[in-house]
Each structure stands twice: as C-alpha cells, then as structure tokens.
Amino acid sequence: MEEKKGEVVLFGTWASTFCTRVELTLKLKGISYEYVEEDLTNKSELFLSLNPVHKKVPVLVHNGKSIAESLVILEYIEECWNTTPKLLPEDPYHRAKVRFWANYYDQMIVPSFYIIFGSKDKERDKAIEDLSQLLKVFEEGIEKDFPGRSPFFNGEILGYLGIVIGSHACNYQAVDEAIGVALISEKNPEFLSWVNALKNCPLMGETLPPHDKLVARLSARLKSTKV
Numbered sequence: 001m002e003e004k005k006g007e008v009v010l011f012g013t014w015a016s017t018f019c020t021r022v023e024l025t026l027k028l029k030g031i032s033y034e035y036v037e038e039d040l041t042n043k044s045e046l047f048l049s050l051n052p053v054h055k056k057v058p059v060l061v062h063n064g065k066s067i068a069e070s071l072v073i074l075e076y077i078e079e080c081w082n083t084t085p086k087l088l089p090e091d092p093y094h095r096a097k098v099r100f101w102a103n104y105y106d107q108m109i110v111p112s113f114y115i116i117f118g119s120k121d122k123e124r125d126k127a128i129e130d131l132s133q134l135l136k137v138f139e140e141g142i143e144k145d146f147p148g149r150s151p152f153f154n155g156e157i158l159g160y161l162g163i164v165i166g167s168h169a170c171n172y173q174a175v176d177e178a179i180g181v182a183l184i185s186e187k188n189p190e191f192l193s194w195v196n197a198l199k200n201c202p203l204m205g206e207t208l209p210p211h212d213k214l215v216a217r218l219s220a221r222l223k224s225t226k227v
Contacts, residue, residue: 009033010023010026010061011036011050011058011059011060013037013057014037014209014213015209017171019058021074022060023207024158024207025087025163026077027203028087028157028163031077031081051068054068060076062080071106074164085157089154094146094151097146098159098161099160101142101161102161102165106164109135109138112131116183117179117222131183132187136187136188138191139190142190150197152198158201158204162201165195166204167207169198170195172195174209178215178218
C-alpha cells in the first residue's frame with residue numbers, strides 16, 4: 001500500500017546504478033514519485049541548486065528539500081517511510097554489518113570497474129585480477145558475517161544490501177559485452193550466484209537499464225577513452 005508523505009521527485013540519469021538503487025527503494029516502499037532525467041553534459045540550474053556540493057545524481061527532493069548521495073537517500077527513505085517492507089534488519093549488529101559491506105562495495109569494488117574501463121592490455125588484466133581479489137574478500141566477509149542466511153533479501157523481498165549490490169552488479173552481462181571480457185569469472189562463484197539471484201527478482205528486472213541500450217552507452221564510453 002502506498003503511503004503518501006508529500007511530493008517526491010527524483011533527479012537522475014537512466015544509466016546510473018546509483019539512481020537505479022533509489023528507484024528500487026521507492027518502488028519497494030510503494031512511494032509515488034516524479035522522475036526527472038538530468039543531462040549531465042548540460043546540467044540545469046535547478047539541479048545545480050539542489051546539489052551544489054557534488055553536482056551529481058541522484059538527488060531526491062521531498063517536500064521541496066533535497067537529499068544527495070544514494071546511500072544517504074536510501075537511509076532517508078527508510079527512516080521517513082518507516083513501514084514494511086523494511087530495507088534493514090531489526091538487529092542493530094546485523095544493520096551495522098549490512099552498512100559495512102554496502103560501504104565496502106561502493107568504496108572498493110565500484111571504483112575497480114572504472115579502473116578496468118580506463119585501462120587496456122596488461123594493465124587491464126591486472127585490474128581484472130584486482131577486482132577478483134576484492135570480490136573474494138566480499139564473498140568471505142558475507143559468509144562469515146551472515147552464516148546460513150542471505151543479507152541481500154529480507155525474506156523474499158529485496159533488502160538494503162541487495163539493492164546496493166544488485167543495482168550495480170546485475171548489469172554485469174552488459175559490461176562484459178561492451179568490454180569483451182568476463183569481469184565476474186569462475187574465480188568468484190559465490191558472488192556470481194548472489195548476483196544472479198538478485199537479477200531474477202522481478203523488481204530488479206523491471207528497474208535495471210535496458211541491456212542493449214546500456215551496452216551501447218558503455219561501448220561509446222570505451223571508445224571515447226581510447227581517443
């Protein structure tokens with residue numbers, strides 16, 4: 001059931017994984033919102049006034065007040081619409097661990113994808129190996145901190161960590177197709193199985209960017225870095 005708490009507007013771009021995670025959360029909570037596609041090559045004065053510090057998407061505007069940074073937005077939505085389904089587990093320790101691994105993913109794993117995109121030949125091979133090692137740490141940490149349970153779902157429903165990871169990693173096939181290399185390999189079977197489980201979630205499937213459109217965008221970005 002939708003809970004109305006004033007006007008909600010999301011400023012984003014269709015290919016941004018950080019915007020996807022906010023859309024997933026809004027849909028999961030049943031919150032009506034207006035979506036505004038922002039041209040990052042020609043940012044509007046309105047957008048710049050809403051996020052004057054980082055000047056990046058996503059930006060959520062709720063009752064005329066703006067909130068920036070995707071993880072901050074997710075926590076804001078969870079606190080403001082404190083109804084089921086909940087994004088975070090009830091136990092404070094488990095909440096802390098979920099937040100820890102979400103931050104690890106954003107701070108360590110996401111940047112490694114940018115390094116791969118900006119490199120080539122032996123440098124790219126090393127960057128891919130570095131990514132595999134980071135994913136191994138993630139796999140081992142999740143299995144240690146959440147034995148016998150999935151931290152990506154709250155029951156059958158997407159949770160905070162599932163949204164954070166899935167919004168990015170569920171695009172792996174488009175990334176592989178654009179770059180011509182499988183970035184998530186057999187060296188990280190647990191991570192791949194978790195991502196595929198997230199990808200099979202209907203809400204994830206309907207919210208992710210269109211595969212072919214994303215491949216075209218990533219391929220164009222790759223070509224621009226080679227010039």
